[in-house]
Amino acid sequence: MLNRAAKPLVKLVERYLPDPFVFVLILTLFVFLAAVLIEQQPVVTVVEQWGNGLWGLLTFSMQMLLVLVTGFMLASTAFMRMLLEKLAHLGNTPGKAILLVTLVSLSASWLNWGFGLVVGALFAKTLARKTPVDYRLLVASAYSGFLVWHGGLAGSVPLTIATPGHFSEDQIGVISTSDTLFSGFNIALLCILFIVVPLVNRLMLPSHQDSVIVSPDKLTDSIEQEHGIEKERALEQVKSNERPADKLENSKILGILIGVFGIAYLVNYFIKDGGLNLNIVNTIFLFLAIALHGTPKRLLQSLQQAVKGGSGIIIQFPFYAGIMAVMVQSGLAESMSQWLISFASAQSLPVLTFISAGIVNIFVPSGGGQWAVQAPVVLPAAAELGADISRVAMAVAWGDAWTNLIQPFWALPVLAIAGLKAKDIMGFCLVQLIITGVIIALALRFF
DSSP, X not given: OHHHHHHHHHHHHHHHOOXXXXXXXXXXXXXXXXXXXXXXXXXXXXXXXXXXXXXXXXXXXXXXXHHHHHHHHHHTSHHHHHHHHHHHTTOOSHHHHHHHHHHHHHHXXXXXXXXXXHHHHHHHHHHHXXXXXXXHHHHHHHHHGGGGGGGSTTOHHHHHTTSTTOTTHHHHOOOOGGGTTTSHHHHHHHHHHHHHHHHHHHHTOOOTTTOOOOOGGGSOSOGGGGGTHHHHHHHHHHHTTTOHHXXXXXXXXXXXXXXXXXXXXXXXXXXXXXXXXHHHHHHHHHHHHHHHHOSHHXXXXXXXXXXXXXXXXXXXXXXXXXXXXHHHHHSHHHHHHHHHHTTOOTTTHHHHHHHHXXXXXXXXXXXXXXXXXXXXXXXXXXXXXXXXXXXXXXXHHHHHHHGGGSOHHHHHHHHHHXXXXXXXXXXXXXXXXXXXXXXXXXXXXXX
């Protein structure tokens, strides 16, 4: 019944929702017109503000790209593929398979969102080869775990404001992850979602007659073949003696040594009481991926696949930077903040921010890009109302993560690996959107 109710919305989204790059172009024009018409800024001035701001987030853009790339590379290591194969034996009934893929995806997404997307999709295919279960719900369950990424170790908003030199440091300083990711509020919310999300997915399991079960013959026989690694490894045996360069590229000693050096640096960093930030999270995943891939060649093969998923970040972030520059310099961000202050209170601001962030995420499907757009609005409002800055920042983070459930941008890597279309999973994701939205809003208001 829930799937039938969601069907018209799924068709509407599939028919009219364009590529996110089109959205960022439309948003650029919207902000441009608002600065001219509402703030009475000269056209030439706004053009200059926009053009001068295009490259203001280059460091931040690279950090966001590396979150995805390093997570993807770690997920595609032989160790992770072997671990997923072993875990799949626990999901020997449809109900267990749904619960298991959700919990694995939730856990992986909490560690790193790029890692979670890839692990969830690969694990869904692994389970589908072993257990006859509705493949649509299985993949939707894998994607639903992505909900918690912004409350996890690679959450771009909390890690950004914990990184010295971030673009809002003059306003709010550096805010420790102990006040955001590891706050009592965030941990309690995560615990609730780790219980609710798997149970909701399990309750949506169709009867055997209504299930869409994919034959194992139609799925790839080995997870390694997802990235063409099996073929490349076979070729390594032939090519390894052709040139000295081949030996270096296939050298396990070289890859493992550099991986160990990086891990040694991280151990020393944490012994000296270093805290989590974007750079450290990326360092952890980068050197784990280097060590576990073993050879430079295998790492680079994985990198080639990972970069494809980051193309949206590369092209969109300069436009987010330009939008942020216009909003701040034209006075538009200040006007929007004052409007928000006019009907919000210190207690209600986090909930209102969460809802607005969920809406903005439909148009700006990037946590980092969204923070660049919304920070100039919500931070001054929070300061004037005396609201908890860390909670308001997490409200943006959770709002972004929440509507990713129906935002096809981040589902694309999952769907590509699984071999499905957005319409196949959106009905299930819509149910999760409604239920988890209520839970997160209540947590922001009362926890």
